Amino acid sequence: MNSTNITTIYKRELRAYFNxxxxxxxxxxxxxxxxxxxxxxxxxxxxxxxxxxxDSFLVKILFMVFAPAITMRLxxxxxxxxxxxxxxxxxxxxxxxxxxxxxxxxxxxxxTLIPTxxxxxxxTFLGDLDAGPVFTGYLGLVLLGGVYVALGVLASSMTENQIxxxxxxxxxxxxxxxxxxxxMYAPQGFASTLEFLSTDxxxxxxxxxxxxxxxxxxxxxxxxxxLFLSVVSLERRKW
Amino acid sequence: xxxxxxxxxxxxxxxxxxxxxxxxxKTGEILGFLGPNGAGKTTTMKIVTCYMPPTAxxxxxxxxxxxxxxxxxRRKIGYLPELNxxxxxxxxxxxxxxxxxxxxxxxxxxxxxxxxxxxxCGLESVRHKDIGELSKGYRQRVGLAQAMIHEPDVLILDEPxxxxxxxxxxxxxxxxxxxxxxxxxxxxxxxxxxxxxTCDRVLIINEGKIVADGTPEQLQSxxxxxxxxxxxLHTSGGDPLQTVAPRLRSLPGVTAAELRSHxxxxxxxxxxxxxxxDIRPEVFRLAVSEQWTILELHRKATxxxxxxxxxxxx
Numbered sequence: 001m002n003s004t005n006i007t008t009i010y011k012r013e014l015r016a017y018f019n020x021x022x023x024x025x026x027x028x029x030x031x032x033x034x035x036x037x038x039x040x041x042x043x044x045x046x047x048x049x050x051x052x053x054x055d056s057f058l059v060k061i062l063f064m065v066f067a068p069a070i071t072m073r074l075x076x077x078x079x080x081x082x083x084x085x086x087x088x089x090x091x092x093x094x095x096x097x098x099x100x101x102x103x104x105x106x107x108x109x110x111x112t113l114i115p116t117x118x119x120x121x122x123x124t125f126l127g128d129l130d131a132g133p134v135f136t137g138y139l140g141l142v143l144l145g146g147v148y149v150a151l152g153v154l155a156s157s158m159t160e161n162q163i164x165x166x167x168x169x170x171x172x173x174x175x176x177x178x179x180x181x182x183x184m185y186a187p188q189g190f191a192s193t194l195e196f197l198s199t200d201x202x203x204x205x206x207x208x209x210x211x212x213x214x215x216x217x218x219x220x221x222x223x224x225x226x227l228f229l230s231v232v233s234l235e236r237r238k239w
Numbered sequence: 240x241x242x243x244x245x246x247x248x249x250x251x252x253x254x255x256x257x258x259x260x261x262x263x264x265k266t267g268e269i270l271g272f273l274g275p276n277g278a279g280k281t282t283t284m285k286i287v288t289c290y291m292p293p294t295a296x297x298x299x300x301x302x303x304x305x306x307x308x309x310x311x312x313r314r315k316i317g318y319l320p321e322l323n324x325x326x327x328x329x330x331x332x333x334x335x336x337x338x339x340x341x342x343x344x345x346x347x348x349x350x351x352x353x354x355x356x357x358x359x360c361g362l363e364s365v366r367h368k369d370i371g372e373l374s375k376g377y378r379q380r381v382g383l384a385q386a387m388i389h390e391p392d393v394l395i396l397d398e399p400x401x402x403x404x405x406x407x408x409x410x411x412x413x414x415x416x417x418x419x420x421x422x423x424x425x426x427x428x429x430x431x432x433x434x435x436x437t438c439d440r441v442l443i444i445n446e447g448k449i450v451a452d453g454t455p456e457q458l459q460s461x462x463x464x465x466x467x468x469x470x471x472l473h474t475s476g477g478d479p480l481q482t483v484a485p486r487l488r489s490l491p492g493v494t495a496a497e498l499r500s501h502x503x504x505x506x507x508x509x510x511x512x513x514x515x516x517d518i519r520p521e522v523f524r525l526a527v528s529e530q531w532t533i534l535e536l537h538r539k540a541t542x543x544x545x546x547x548x549x550x551x552x553x
Contacts, residue, residue: 004343005340005341008337008341009341009342012333012337015333016328019328042486082320082324082325083324083325085285085290086318086320086324087341088289088290089288089313089316090338090341091311091313091342169483237290238291238292
């Protein structure tokens with residue numbers, strides 16, 4: 001791994017997002033949907049909370065769609081246009097490429113959360129809000145987004161077709177999300193494993209305000225392992 | 240920086256793209272890779288540039304194995320792939336910066352290297368344009384610029400002049416020749432005149448095998464078969480078959496002399512000569528001694544085109 005290479009690739013990908021409509025569409029659509037649910041919920045239930053942000057499925061579902069949408073072109077497009085050949089014949093390791101691209105997509109997804117701080121400020125003005133769980137809630141969403149983006153990168157590394165990358169990425173992310181929801185149908189003894197593997201299970205304990213090292217290790221290892229698989233998938237050209 | 244390729248084989252499924260190829264390239268040599276489409280030129284280049292491993296065989300660049308010391312090897316190579324893939328959403332300067340950094344050019348040198356390449360490759364007028372807006376010729380120059388930005392010792396160019404107009408082709412050839420003095424260059428092409436114009440050595444490859452290896456001149460003389468010499472003479476008159484033909488046939492090296500046409504004192508002969516012999520001086524001396532006037536004299540030598548055609552068609 002070489003930090004100069006990672007930074008160079010990271011900057012190029014981030015610039016590609018912000019030089020095209022992609023970044024703006026993602027940020028605006030995200031903000032509009034969250035905003036609509038946030039305001040209607042706030043006035044209906046008359047409680048000052050960020051329930052919509054951290055406890056409902058809304059952000060998770062949006063992430064589930066946006067993560068594969070912003071990662072689908074990362075490797076699939078390079079494979080299709082042939083630029084991957086140019087990139088991989090430069091003195092850059094496959095891991096540098098994957099990490100740089102992953103970090104860029106993760107940054108974009110995390111950026112969508114920044115405008116929602118406005119809701120946090122609004123709610124703080126309206127009533128009492130404990131800042132602690134808000135902070136851990138954001139941390140949880142960022143980590144959750146990291147897992148989704150990593151899975152999206154993996155999907156993109158497997159194909160040269162962006163649409164396939166999107167669909168496969170979405171299905172994998174959906175699978176991880178569903179793991180703890182199908183526990184009741186799982187055979188005995190298997191349930192706890194399923195629950196442990198589920199992203200949602202670990203997210204909710206962080207969102208509740210508990211930063212447990214086990215949860216952090218879970219997110220880090222899922223991201224790490226997924227990126228490792230992406231590197232392997234990229235190296236498939238050599239098989 | 241020398242390149243040693245030994246027994247390189249690449250199999251795609253059932254098909255052998257290249258079959259046990261071996262060759263060496265010395266420092267400062269410009270090697271032309273010639274062959275019909277699908278002969279294995281691109282495959283060989285993709286292996287030498289560490290893009291994909293061979294099925295068997297090895298490549299060493301300056302003694303370093305391309306897969307064991309892949310990163311070091313890649314630092315020394317500049318590569319222009321076949322279809323010149325580029326990021327169309329980046330502008331020229333951004334892209335060259337990016338290529339320079341990834342090639343390991345230190346941050347303090349990036350801008351001076353980029354400026355130099357913009358200069359050398361004639362990109363001054365388009366440097367702020369997106370690559371997607373550029374014409375094919377300019378894109379090709381951007382491709383060459385990114386391949387040379389880190390001053391590589393080895394340049395591997397897959398069809399570097401494709402899509403360029405004749406003036407640009409001359410410029411690029413000139414550039415390659417100039418660079419080739421200090422670097423080792425492998426370039427592939429199917430334009431034969433390009434090889435004669437730029438390369439020190441030619442490797443003709445067909446169906447995955449090397450069928451010829453040598454300087455363009457060597458190849459031309461090696462594959463020269465029967466040569467023909469056309470001569471048109473103004474004689475003092477009479478039947479050329481009686482007066483001229485026997486004299487021509489008596490010249491050393493001439494196997495046959497055919498009369499093609501004659502009108503009055505002017506006659507035209509085609510002489511068949513043995514391989515490798517050039518009898519133009521003898522024809523000239525004979526004409527002087529016989530007081531004939533030579534109106535036309537030309538030798539039809541085997542061109543590289545014919546060599547290529549002979550070697551690559553069964």
